[in-house]
Amino acid sequence: MTAAKTDEDEIEASRAPLLDHLSELRSRLMTVSIALVVAFVGCFLIADPIFQLLAAPFKAARDAAHPDLVGQPIDLINTGAFGFFSVKMQIALFAAIVVTFPIIAWQAYAFIAPGLYKRERAATAPFLVAAPFMFALGAAFVFYVAMPYALQFAFSQELNDGNLRVKYLPKVDEYMGLVTTLVLAFGLMFQLPVVLSLLGRVGMVSAPMLRQGRRYAVVGIAAFAAFVTPNDLFSMFVMALPVYALYEISIWLVAMIRAKRDAEDAAVLAAAQ
16 A cells, blocks of 8 residues: 555656646657757768668678679669769668667657656666667668568579670669668567567556467568568568567567566565565
8 A cells, every 4th residue: 555655646746737748748859859960960971981881781792693793893873963962861861860769769768757656667777778779689680681681582583694684783762762761660670579568567468468469460560571671472571580579579578577577566465464
């Protein structure tokens, strides 16, 4: 009873008028916007090195498909007068989102923290650390696994029979659009264990609930993979498999968190008696 009373007192003390909440939301959105603008300007100034980094998977796939071209520069087609400039803007925005992701995550947490109990705020802290790590893990998966498979498929479709030649020469905006979309998509999808574990920690989802929703999760993951990948089943499988594995890991984490919480509640009840 005392613990419940303390929790209610914490929530009551953190209550604020609606206008105060809106003012705080505006302040935090401004902070995020300023961080994005500053990061965007900085990343635009180094857009060329970032472009070289993002083009590395293409060069590796090209060299694997054409060993005779190892050491030669790669070709990406630009068909517009301002095409490459637009690509640099896209690269800068992409890099700014990646760089400021920890700030965005922290501002989101700081906004909702007053509505959480003290023990819930303490439980949330590890997830704030895990979120940027999982985003980076998702980006690394795209860079070192997903993109190589997708590009290998693209190069495998080339044709050279003497009378007809078909070469894979992607437009620079299409290639960069694919890379940045995949990195952001998988960076967010790799938050699945973080989000579900946090929801499990506050009691909004349970392991049985997630097990019952497996069929819907499979459909959703397959649709996601089909949307962001090239049009071949192998690439879809390569990208859908780790996301589904994360879903299964999330079930295990939620079950473990629930068991720990039940043990803590039992200990508190035993101490009260």
